Amino acid sequence: MQRRQSLPFVFLLPTMAILLVLALVPTFYAINISLQGRTLSNPDAGYIGFQNYIEMFGDRRFLNALWVSAKWEVITVSATMIMAIGLGVLMFEVAATRLRNALCLIFLIPVLLPRVCAAFVWKFAFHPLYGVITYPYRALTGHPLDMLSSPNAALFAVAFVDLWQWGFFFAVIVLKLLEALPPQPIEAARLDYARPWQIHAYITLPMLRAPLISLMFVKMIESLRSFDLIYVMTRGGPGTSTETLDMYAFSQGFIEAGKISYASSMAVVMMLATIIIFTVLWKRLKA
Amino acid sequence: MKNTLTGRVASTAIVLIAMTTGMAMAEGAMCKDTVKVLAQPRDGLTLLETYNDEFKELSGAGFQIDYLNEGDRRSKSQADASTTGNYNVYYVDEANIALFASSGWIAPLMDHYPAEYDYADFDAGRQATATYDGKIWFAPVLGGGDIMVYRKDLLEAAGIAPPTTLDELKAAVAKLHNPDAGIYGIALRGKRGSGDNVWRWMPYFKGMGGEWFVDGKPAFNSQAAVDATNTYLELFKFSPPGTQTGSWDEDTGAFLSGQVAIIIESAPLAGITLDPKASQVVDKVGFLPPPSPLTGGGFAHGFAIGTKANPDKAALDCAGLWAAWATSKEQEMRRLAAGQSGELNRNSVIGSPEFSATFGTALPEALAATASHTAVNFWQDARWPELGNQWGIILEELISGQRTDVQAGLDELNVFAEKLVAN
Numbered sequence: 001m002q003r004r005q006s007l008p009f010v011f012l013l014p015t016m017a018i019l020l021v022l023a024l025v026p027t028f029y030a031i032n033i034s035l036q037g038r039t040l041s042n043p044d045a046g047y048i049g050f051q052n053y054i055e056m057f058g059d060r061r062f063l064n065a066l067w068v069s070a071k072w073e074v075i076t077v078s079a080t081m082i083m084a085i086g087l088g089v090l091m092f093e094v095a096a097t098r099l100r101n102a103l104c105l106i107f108l109i110p111v112l113l114p115r116v117c118a119a120f121v122w123k124f125a126f127h128p129l130y131g132v133i134t135y136p137y138r139a140l141t142g143h144p145l146d147m148l149s150s151p152n153a154a155l156f157a158v159a160f161v162d163l164w165q166w167g168f169f170f171a172v173i174v175l176k177l178l179e180a181l182p183p184q185p186i187e188a189a190r191l192d193y194a195r196p197w198q199i200h201a202y203i204t205l206p207m208l209r210a211p212l213i214s215l216m217f218v219k220m221i222e223s224l225r226s227f228d229l230i231y232v233m234t235r236g237g238p239g240t241s242t243e244t245l246d247m248y249a250f251s252q253g254f255i256e257a258g259k260i261s262y263a264s265s266m267a268v269v270m271m272l273a274t275i276i277i278f279t280v281l282w283k284r285l286k287a
Numbered sequence: 288m289k290n291t292l293t294g295r296v297a298s299t300a301i302v303l304i305a306m307t308t309g310m311a312m313a314e315g316a317m318c319k320d321t322v323k324v325l326a327q328p329r330d331g332l333t334l335l336e337t338y339n340d341e342f343k344e345l346s347g348a349g350f351q352i353d354y355l356n357e358g359d360r361r362s363k364s365q366a367d368a369s370t371t372g373n374y375n376v377y378y379v380d381e382a383n384i385a386l387f388a389s390s391g392w393i394a395p396l397m398d399h400y401p402a403e404y405d406y407a408d409f410d411a412g413r414q415a416t417a418t419y420d421g422k423i424w425f426a427p428v429l430g431g432g433d434i435m436v437y438r439k440d441l442l443e444a445a446g447i448a449p450p451t452t453l454d455e456l457k458a459a460v461a462k463l464h465n466p467d468a469g470i471y472g473i474a475l476r477g478k479r480g481s482g483d484n485v486w487r488w489m490p491y492f493k494g495m496g497g498e499w500f501v502d503g504k505p506a507f508n509s510q511a512a513v514d515a516t517n518t519y520l521e522l523f524k525f526s527p528p529g530t531q532t533g534s535w536d537e538d539t540g541a542f543l544s545g546q547v548a549i550i551i552e553s554a555p556l557a558g559i560t561l562d563p564k565a566s567q568v569v570d571k572v573g574f575l576p577p578p579s580p581l582t583g584g585g586f587a588h589g590f591a592i593g594t595k596a597n598p599d600k601a602a603l604d605c606a607g608l609w610a611a612w613a614t615s616k617e618q619e620m621r622r623l624a625a626g627q628s629g630e631l632n633r634n635s636v637i638g639s640p641e642f643s644a645t646f647g648t649a650l651p652e653a654l655a656a657t658a659s660h661t662a663v664n665f666w667q668d669a670r671w672p673e674l675g676n677q678w679g680i681i682l683e684e685l686i687s688g689q690r691t692d693v694q695a696g697l698d699e700l701n702v703f704a705e706k707l708v709a710n
Binding site: 040041043061127128129142143144146148149150151234235237238239240241254255256257258 | 358361362363365366369370386389390466467477478479527528529531532546669672673676677680683684686687688689690
């Protein structure tokens with residue numbers, strides 16, 4: 001009996017130990033560095049307490065990066081979920097089985113493409129003079145459209161690429177979730193002459209609440225890691241209009257100033273903010 | 288007597304051969320491992336890679352070059368040189384040489400540079416740029432000042448003489464600008480960075496009398512800085528789409544594809560405009576020094592010896608040998624034969640009959656004429672990249688319209704500079 005109880009721990013312990021080492025060592029290392037005044041050219045600088053954190057909140061670029069990160073999360077997560085649910089429901093309602101399977105295969109392609117490759121492809125597509133995306137505007141107005149150089153449009157252009165990669169993939173997941181639902185409630189609603197949108201608004205989507213919330217959290221975490229996409233497409237520009245927190249931390253650490261302690265303090269703040277916000281959201285949405 | 292003479296000649300020859308062989312063997316055994324180089328893409332380096340076996344024969348080991356574009360190369364080399372030190376040789380430039388040298392990330396070049404490769408043959412300006420704190424730190428790959436390249440056909444058609452002053456430039460650019468016909472007046476760099484938008488802005492700042500420091504205090508928000516920024520922003524209205532966040536690739540690309548009337552850029556562009564493989568305006572370009580009072584931005588890029596990846600003298604010597612071999616006269620002659628005028632740095636090569644035969648007389652004369660306009664525009668200090676990059680961000684914000692108050696932007700930079708200098 002005792003052997004049976006201890007067996008799960010025997011399997012769990014090594015995995016948990018590896019996980020702890022992989023997760024905690026870099027975290028504590030980052031916290032430790034964030035309390036120092038280290039730069040790449042001065043790696044032996046000593047401890048300076050919370051000076052980096054104090055400085056951060058007087059840094060307009062840090063505050064801007066917080067705001068841009070928040071906008072990025074809201075735009076990419078909401079757009080992906082809306083597209084995924086809309087497209088998933090549309091395929092469920094309209095497409096026959098063979099067409100659905102073909103569409104699923106096609107919709108998986110964007111997410112299989114490495115992020116950096118996708119970013120380069122779309123960067124060229126957005127080129128004001130040669131881009132495919134900007135061609136209709138050029139053809140209609142005779143003027144170039146330079147979205148990636150516009151502080152108002154650049155974030156949306158990059159978010160569009162993120163949506164292209166993840167929206168289709170999530171739509172496939174939503175379709176498969178719909179297909180996995182028991183057919184009886186849907187059939188009953190149809191017999192009662194419920195319209196398709198009513199069926200989904202009042203029956204299927206409420207039934208899928210838990211997996212959809214999980215999907216949304218997956219996307220929220222994924223959106224926090226969009227550094228490569230932003231780095232290739234805009235590098236945080238024009239100006240600071242697409243400079244998210246991770247982009248700014250990298251700039252301070254490795255591009256502009258070599259301030260690795262300052263960059264680490266930003267990473268720590270980002271980690272704490274993520275933990276707090278995600279925990280609150282998770283609890284509220286689950287309730 | 289004859290036999291004695293023959294014998295002496297023979298024995299001398301044998302000794303010489305033995306010495307030469309010994310030297311060759313010693314040199315051949317100089318490198319134990321593949322020389323790893325971090326660089327940015329250059330036609331000359333692509334050509335150099337085809338001679339990998341030659342270096343292997345010379346040193347006993349081959350070499351491997353990893354390429355990153357300029358911005359990424361700067362950040363990667365800084366991160367690598369300060370931490371893991373994976374590269375034996377770094378591609379450095381005028382903007383980060385002070386930082387690399389003062390941080391001990393690179394070794395003084397001449398301690399490990401074989402004398403027979405004749406460093407003194409490099410152009411004096413390149414040598415001066417490679418010198419920091421009285422020591423030479425890199426072997427030049429390319430360099431020079433600024434040159435104005437203009438479309439002769441467009442200027443003639445518009446009845447405009449090539450501009451020689453800033454006022455003439457502004458008038459010409461406005462007149463030649465015709466986006467509906469696919470022609471933009473000028474091409475500039477908007478991308479953030481000490482080596483990008485700030486690099487192209489500095490000639491206006493220095494030309495208008497700007498100084499980084501006055502009486503030891505930062506003077507970044509001076510009237511000259513405001514005027515220079517306003518002029519740069521005014522000219523940017525005539526720059527092609529894509530250059531607002533673009534760098535060398537974007538602004539020169541627009542010119543080479545025939546969309547731009549006038550461009551003031553780093554001197555290697557001049558040769559590229561004459562290369563039919565890269566340029567669609569080969570027969571249509573003229574060259575002049577930058578319009579007065581603009582100062583050409585003196586620059587040089589080259590190979591420096593990393594310290595972390597080369598722990599002992601043998602390794603340092605090996606890296607020094609590679610840097611010397613890669614920038615040797617023989618390699619430059621190969622680049623010349625391949626039509627790569629932008630990557631020639633040796634007096635003996637630029638002054639050779641082969642150079643005149645390849646590029647005629649107009650280009651060499653124009654390049655020579657830029658010398659008197661060339662100056663060191665940037666702040667020669669290890670803290671320059673940080674300061675320059677900060678201004679690069681603000682300048683990009685101004686160019687893209689994210690902010691509009693020039694004076695406030697410069698005031699912010701001045702506060703940043705005061706803090707930076709105080710630390």
